[in-house]
Amino acid sequence: MAFSSSNGSEESELYHAQIHLYKHVYNFVSSMALKSVMELGVADIIHNNGKPITLSELASSLKLHPSKIGVLHRFLRLLTHNGFFAKTKVQEEEAYVLTSPSKLLITTKPTCLAPIVKGALHSSSLDMWHSSKKWFTEDKGLTLYQTATNESFWDFLNGNPDSLIMFQEAMAADSHMFKLALNECKHVFDNLESLVDVGGGNGVVTKLINEAFPHMKCIVFDQQQVVANCSGNENFNFVAGDMFKSIPSADAILLKWVLHDWNDELSLKILKNCKEAISHKGKEGKVIIIDIAIDEENDDPELTELKLDYDLVMLTMFNGKERGKKEWENLIYEAGFSNYKITPICGFKSLIEVYP
Ligand SMILES: C[S@@+](CC[C@H](N)C(=O)[O-])C[C@H]1O[C@@H](n2cnc3c(N)ncnc32)[C@H](O)[C@@H]1O
Numbered sequence: 001m002a003f004s005s006s007n008g009s010e011e012s013e014l015y016h017a018q019i020h021l022y023k024h025v026y027n028f029v030s031s032m033a034l035k036s037v038m039e040l041g042v043a044d045i046i047h048n049n050g051k052p053i054t055l056s057e058l059a060s061s062l063k064l065h066p067s068k069i070g071v072l073h074r075f076l077r078l079l080t081h082n083g084f085f086a087k088t089k090v091q092e093e094e095a096y097v098l099t100s101p102s103k104l105l106i107t108t109k110p111t112c113l114a115p116i117v118k119g120a121l122h123s124s125s126l127d128m129w130h131s132s133k134k135w136f137t138e139d140k141g142l143t144l145y146q147t148a149t150n151e152s153f154w155d156f157l158n159g160n161p162d163s164l165i166m167f168q169e170a171m172a173a174d175s176h177m178f179k180l181a182l183n184e185c186k187h188v189f190d191n192l193e194s195l196v197d198v199g200g201g202n203g204v205v206t207k208l209i210n211e212a213f214p215h216m217k218c219i220v221f222d223q224q225q226v227v228a229n230c231s232g233n234e235n236f237n238f239v240a241g242d243m244f245k246s247i248p249s250a251d252a253i254l255l256k257w258v259l260h261d262w263n264d265e266l267s268l269k270i271l272k273n274c275k276e277a278i279s280h281k282g283k284e285g286k287v288i289i290i291d292i293a294i295d296e297e298n299d300d301p302e303l304t305e306l307k308l309d310y311d312l313v314m315l316t317m318f319n320g321k322e323r324g325k326k327e328w329e330n331l332i333y334e335a336g337f338s339n340y341k342i343t344p345i346c347g348f349k350s351l352i353e354v355y356p
Contacts, residue, residue, distance in 0.1 A: 030082055033075050035121045037084075038114050042076075043098060043105035052088045052095035110176045119170035120313075124156065124163060128316060144316035153317045158225055168202050168226065171257065175204035178256070178290075181345040182208055188288060188353060189213055194250040196221050196277065198243050198270070199258035202230055206254075210236040219248055243270050247277040256290040257349075260310070261320040264331060271335035275356060286355055293342055293350040294324040306348055328352060 037043075045061045046053050053061075055076070059069045076096060079085055084102045088095050098106075104113040119125065128148035135147040145153045157164040182189075189195070189209060193216060197206040200220035210218045220227060220238045227238040239248055244266070247253060253274040259267045271287065278285025294307045307322055314320035323331070325342060332340045332354050339355040 030078065031121055033078050034082075034084065035117055037075060037079060038105050038117045041107070043102050043114075044107055046085075046096060046098050047103070047106045047108075052090050052097045054090055054093045054095045056093075058096065110179070112176075113173050115166070115169040115173040119166050122163075122166065125313075125317070132316075141319075143319045145318075158223075164225065171201045172204040175201070175208075175256070177346050178205050179208050181351075182212055185343065185345055185351055186212065188351065189216070189252070192216055192251045195219070195252045195254055196239075196248050196250040197254040197256070198222075198247055198274065199255065199261075201226060203232070203236070203238065205256055207236060209254075217250075219250065221248060243273060245273075247273045249277050249280055251278065251281055251285055253277055253287045254290070255287065258291075259289060259320075259331075260291050260314050260322055261318045263319050263321065264327075267331055268335055271331065271337070271354075275336055278356065281356075283356055286353055287337070289328075289352040289354060290345070290349055291352065292322040292348065293328060293344075293352070294322055296324075303348055 040062055042058065042062070045058060049057070049061075055069060055073055059066075059072055062072070064072060076085055079102075080087055080096070083099055085096045086099050088097055103109070104111055105117070106112055107114055128145045131148035132144055135142070135144045138147065140147070143152065145156075149156065151159075157167055189212070192213070195206070195209065195216055196219045197203070197209075198221050200206050200222055203220040206218045206220045210216065214235065216235065218236050220230070220232070220236075221241055221243065222238070223242070224240040227240050230238040232238055241248070243258075255270070255274065259270065262270065274287045278287065292307050292310055294304070294311070296304050299307070311322035314322060321327075328342065329340065332352075337354045337356055341353045343351045343353075345351045
């Protein structure tokens with residue numbers, strides 16, 4: 001980037017540094033603008049319009065007060081710059097179309113990620129960050145969330161049914177993406193007669209697996225308050241329990257987005273219980289982990305940034321962590337397994353097959 005006002009490299013470096021810092025300070029504006037537009041349902045309106053939509057048409061569909069048309073334009077300008085919308089012309093007037101990222105906000109599509117936007121940018125996820133200095137200076141082993149609110153995020157969810165539903169909907173939305181990944185990794189589930197999806201939430205992933213393998217006996221295993229009102233069918237059942245105590249036996253155990261919620265000590269406990277649950281299969285059993293694997297050397301910087309962002313989310317909310325290959329390996333071997341294989345899936349996650 002050239003700076004006409006600057007003659008010397010020192011000033012130029014300073015200006016670059018200023019832009020870098022300001023950009024990171026104001027990153028939240030892009031996130032919140034995205035959330036605002038998601039809440040308005042802009043993606044649905046453009047999608048239902050079936051053709052590019054002008055600003056005035058969009059404002060009219062949203063029933064906006066005329067004073068807010070300029071506001072909408074400025075939100076869309078930023079989000080268009082960020083790749084969420086594209087512009088075209090309809091009879092000389094500017095019109096908006098959806099791009100691949102904003103198509104993920106169409107609520108009638110199974111790939112809709114609006115619940116993730118809603119959950120991740122909800123005040124219950126964000127407010128704690130104002131207590132980070134207090135958290136850093138205390139030595140209490142609490143999460144940032146606990147420091148800020150005096151309760152764990154799990155306790156908060158358990159005491160707030162609406163928030164628990166919001167959390168489960170966000171998890172379910174993320175899990176729908178797994179349908180695409182399942183085509184790539186179907187072989188991992190071949191020949192399994194039974195599977196327990198530990199911490200399987202409301203069962204979106206298990207249902208997809210059950211649909212692909214109708215003869216496999218599938219169990220979604222989660223906390224009582226999560227599975228209490230869930231119902232399945234003959235080969236797709238919900239069982240309540242505590243994965244830190246014991247896990248129902250099966251040919252394979254699935255752990256999707258579970259271990260990153262926990263530190264190494266507790267993850268080890270879960271993995272050992274998984275090993276016990278497949279022990280009747282001898283060397284034939286396996287644990288299938290779907291989680292992030294940080295790979296700073298080989299991933300592009302944007303992907304690494306997302307993984308590192310997730311790491312801090314897991315740290316601050318749960319005392320959990322995202323792990324690199326070496327950390328996964330240490331955990332897996334320490335739990336008594338003998339081998340593993342990591343395959344990238346779902347864009348930013350990995351499927352880790354773990355063998356006894
Ligand atoms: C991050 S969510 C992942 C949900 C699901 N696997 C998915 O990917 O959509 C973690 C899940 O672990 C469950 N969980 C937490 N503690 C548990 C426990 N002690 N025993 C069983 N499940 C637990 C939570 O209720 C939640 O559904």
